[in-house]
Amino acid sequence: MVAIGDTQPDQVVLDIERAQAGHRRRARLVFVGVWVAILAAIVAAFASTGNTDVEWIAEWAPFILGGTGITVLVCVLSIVLAVFLAIFGALGRVSTNPVAFAVSSFYVSLVRGTPLLVQIYIIYFALPTISPVLILDAIPAGILALGFNYGAYLTEIFRAGIQAVPRGQLEAARALGMPERKVFRRIILPQAIRVVTPAIGNEFIVMIKDSALVSIIGVQELLWRAETSGRPALNILEAFFIAAIVYWVLTIIFSFFQGRLENRMARGDR
Amino acid sequence: MTEGSLPDPVDRPARESGYADRLPAHVGETIVTVEGVHKYFGDHEVLRGIDLEVRQREAVMIIGRSGSGKTTLLRCINFLEEPTVGAVEIDGVRVEADPLHARDRAHQERIRQIRLRAGMLFQEFNLFPHMTALANCVEAPMQVLRTPRAEAAQRAEYYLELVGLIDKSGEYPSRLSGGQKQRVAIARALCMEPKVLLFDEPTSALDPELIGEVLRVMEDLAHGGTTMIVVTHEMHFAREAADRVVFMEDGQVVEQGPPEQILDAPREDSTRRFLRRFLEP
Numbered sequence: 001m002v003a004i005g006d007t008q009p010d011q012v013v014l015d016i017e018r019a020q021a022g023h024r025r026r027a028r029l030v031f032v033g034v035w036v037a038i039l040a041a042i043v044a045a046f047a048s049t050g051n052t053d054v055e056w057i058a059e060w061a062p063f064i065l066g067g068t069g070i071t072v073l074v075c076v077l078s079i080v081l082a083v084f085l086a087i088f089g090a091l092g093r094v095s096t097n098p099v100a101f102a103v104s105s106f107y108v109s110l111v112r113g114t115p116l117l118v119q120i121y122i123i124y125f126a127l128p129t130i131s132p133v134l135i136l137d138a139i140p141a142g143i144l145a146l147g148f149n150y151g152a153y154l155t156e157i158f159r160a161g162i163q164a165v166p167r168g169q170l171e172a173a174r175a176l177g178m179p180e181r182k183v184f185r186r187i188i189l190p191q192a193i194r195v196v197t198p199a200i201g202n203e204f205i206v207m208i209k210d211s212a213l214v215s216i217i218g219v220q221e222l223l224w225r226a227e228t229s230g231r232p233a234l235n236i237l238e239a240f241f242i243a244a245i246v247y248w249v250l251t252i253i254f255s256f257f258q259g260r261l262e263n264r265m266a267r268g269d270r
Numbered sequence: 271m272t273e274g275s276l277p278d279p280v281d282r283p284a285r286e287s288g289y290a291d292r293l294p295a296h297v298g299e300t301i302v303t304v305e306g307v308h309k310y311f312g313d314h315e316v317l318r319g320i321d322l323e324v325r326q327r328e329a330v331m332i333i334g335r336s337g338s339g340k341t342t343l344l345r346c347i348n349f350l351e352e353p354t355v356g357a358v359e360i361d362g363v364r365v366e367a368d369p370l371h372a373r374d375r376a377h378q379e380r381i382r383q384i385r386l387r388a389g390m391l392f393q394e395f396n397l398f399p400h401m402t403a404l405a406n407c408v409e410a411p412m413q414v415l416r417t418p419r420a421e422a423a424q425r426a427e428y429y430l431e432l433v434g435l436i437d438k439s440g441e442y443p444s445r446l447s448g449g450q451k452q453r454v455a456i457a458r459a460l461c462m463e464p465k466v467l468l469f470d471e472p473t474s475a476l477d478p479e480l481i482g483e484v485l486r487v488m489e490d491l492a493h494g495g496t497t498m499i500v501v502t503h504e505m506h507f508a509r510e511a512a513d514r515v516v517f518m519e520d521g522q523v524v525e526q527g528p529p530e531q532i533l534d535a536p537r538e539d540s541t542r543r544f545l546r547r548f549l550e551p
Contacts, residue, residue, distance in 0.1 A: 096373070171350055172396035172455075176410035176462060177386040180378075186413060190400050 046237070056235045057242070063229055064242045067222035068250070074142055074221060075211050079204050081147025082154050087189070089155030094162050104155065111152030117213055120145040124217040142214030150207055154200065161196035162188060198265055201258040205251050212247070222246055294513050294528075298326030301497055302388075302466050307346055307356030307367070309339070309521075316342045317353070318521040324466065324499055329492035331500045331508040331529070334518035335544060340501045343518070344468050347499070348388045349381040360387040361465045386414070389459030391469045395451040397443040403430065403454045404439040407461045415462070422461070429457035433487050449480030453487055467491070469500040485511075505548045509533055517541045 046052050085107075092104025111119070124141040127134040136144065165188050173183040215224035222243045230239020302324040309317040316339045324330050332340045345351040347358055353367035363383045371377055398406050407426035411417040417425070430436045433453035443451055452472055459467055469488065473481040485507045492498060492511040502508060508515055508529055515532040517524045517540075525538050536542050 166394075166396075168392060168394050168396035169398065172390075172392060172398070173410075175348055175350060175385055175388075175390035176458070177382050177414050178410060179382065179414075182413050186409065187398055191398075194400065 051237065053235050053238060056233060057238050060229045060233075060235070060239070061242055064222065064225045064239065065246060067220060067225040067243075068246055070139075070219065070221040071208065071211055071247075072250070074139065074146065074214060074219065075204060075207050077143045078146035078150060078211070079200065079207060081143065082150035082203070083200060085147065085151030086154035086158045089151060090158035090162055090192075091184070093155060093159040108152045108155050111149055116145070116149050116210060117216070119149055120213055120217060123148075138214070138218045141217060142211075142219045146207060146211060146214065149210075150203055154196075154203060157196050157199045157203070158192060161192035161199075164195050165191045194265065198258065198262040201254070201261055205254050205258060208250050208254065209247055212243075294328075296495065297328045297513060300324070301326045301361055302347065302499070303357075303359040303364075304343070304347060305357045305359070307343070307353045307358070309342055309346055309351060310354045316521050317346065320346075320356070320521075320523060322516070322523065324497060326465075326497055327495040328513045329496075329498050329500070329511055330514045330516060331502055331512040332516045332518060333502065333505070333508060333532075333544070334524075338518045339521040340518045341470055342521075344390075344470050344499060344501050347468060348385050348390055350390070358384060360384050363387060386462065387465040389462055389464035389467045391452065391455055391459060391467065391472045393471045393474045395443075395448070395455045395475075397446075397451050397455055397458070399443050402440050402442055403435065403446070403457075406443070406454060407439075407458045410458070411461050426457065426461050429460045430454070432460070433457045434483075447480055448476045449483045452476065452484045456484075456487055456491075466497040466499060469498060469502070471501050471503065473502070473504060503548075505533060505545075517544065519544070 089104045089107055092100040093108070095101050095104075120142065123145045124136065124138065128136075169187055169191065170183060173187040174180075178186070211221065212223040215221060215227065218224065220228075226239040226243035230236045300323050302322075304320055304322040307317055307320040308315065318339075320339075320343055322330075322343075332343065334340050342351060346353045346356075347360075349358070349365065352369050352372045354369055355367055357364060357366045359365075363380065365377070365380045365384055368374075368377055397403075398409065401409060404423065404426050407430065408417075408419065408422040411422040411425065412419060427436060427439065430439050433456050435450055435453055435457065438446060438450060438454070443454070446454065456467075472488070473484050476484065481504070485504060488498070488500070489507065489511040492513075500508075500512075512529045514526055515529045516526040517532060517536070517538070519540050524540055525532065525536065532541065533545065536545060
């Protein structure tokens with residue numbers, strides 16, 4: 001039997017590290033292997049049906065992929081609108097002014113209590129029946145609906161972010177004689193935005209998928225293009241699969257940046 | 271502002287306690303007055319009628335057990351807590367406690383005028399984490415006093431130099447030690463050129479080896495003629511830097527006087543009992 005003192009401690013540490021690195025490498029290999037296997041199985045399944053129209057894909061894939069830009073554009077503008085609404089919404093939710101509190105609570109309740117699809121219909125189809133002034137093109141209507149909807153969810157996230165700023169910050173700013181408006185704008189809000197930035201990224205990724213709903217009002221984004229090109233030619237399977245894959249790849253890309261953002265925030269300046 | 275309408279300083283409670291007879295030569299006119307302040311949290315009376323006067327260039331240290339109301343008193347002076355009853359006057363700005371209308375615009379504005387005259391230092395420093403040390407120092411002068419950037423920066427550098435941290439002016443608070451953070455906080459408060467500094471246990475959150483650097487800065491300020499009110503548990507510091515020590519218990523001032531009198535020869539039993547814990551550990 002070997003006593004502990006007989007082996008070199010450095011050697012033991014090295015052995016353990018090498019063994020752990022091996023475990024990690026094997027786990028990563030298994031992960032990639034399983035994904036490739038599942039994907040291969042799916043592709044094989046389609047190929048075996050003999051139904052896959054490769055020529056059609058070659059011809060129409062660029063048209064569908066061209067919707068990616070519209071999808072991303074709609075999402076980016078919508079999240080900007082949502083953040084803007086959420087700042088004011090959250091300000092109302094933490095306000096001691098009963099009117100401000102009531103208005104923003106109403107907004108959050110209304111939006112969270114109705115389906116996004118219904119909101120899109122109302123903004124694009126229903127409001128113009130009240131007055132022609134309210135007629136909007138599909139893309140602005142879609143952005144408005146998505147921004148309005150996500151603004152309500154982000155309001156609650158921002159409210160939590162504002163409340164996460166330590167009370168001492170408020171007191172220090174007040175003690176310096178700063179008026180309440182400046183205390184919020186210069187001290188509380190910048191810190192709250194830091195806290196909620198990863199959550200905004202998260203919402204953005206969810207929004208990429210919800211943005212498919214604006215295809216029903218004719219925004220020529222991914223899903224609309226897939227449907228328009230695939231349905232008449234009866235290449236429905238290919239068309240929707242291309243759209244699905246693009247959404248998937250988009251979320252993977254943005255999740256990657258989101259992860260890096262979260263790491264940066266975790267290191268932070270705090 | 272209302273300086274002329276105030277009663278003559280000699281009629282003030284400090285005189286009644288016998289303190290005014292032994293005022294150190296360097297102190298000037300009364301700059302802070304606390305009058306009959308009571309503070310309730312719910313039905314618990316934390317402050318039970320406080321009268322206190324602080325003169326220019328005077329360093330007043332408030333000592334007492336935790337729960338005696340000393341921190342609440344300090345927070346009532348700049349209205350971070352609204353007193354239930356009473357009044358505070360700093361440099362001619364007088365604010366009567368008005369808890370029922372605490373959110374009224376006019377009342378809030380008067381409170382802000384008080385706060386401009388009283389810098390506050392916190393146990394937890396409360397530096398703004400999203401700003402560098404220098405930005406922390408210029409924020410309020412630029413945003414509140416509308417001081418031009420160059421002038422604000424010049425003043426900030428002067429005070430950062432004074433607390434010995436000019437080389438850290440570009441650092442974010444997360445890169446500073448606790449002692450450095452508190453010294454930056456002191457520079458930040460000084461940049462507003464207040465009439466009085468309020469210190470709320472400024473070294474309680476510090477590791478023991480970092481307490482000294484903060485106390486040294488405070489002692490320099492006290493000897494340099496900065497008016498200050500300090501809530502502290504550092505008895506040695508109080509002895510070195512205080513012009514006057516105030517002992518509080520159960521929301522009242524039990525006794526006050528020069529440090530050697532209060533710390534070495536207290537008149538009241540409760541002061542003696544309190545000090546025994548510190549002097550014979």
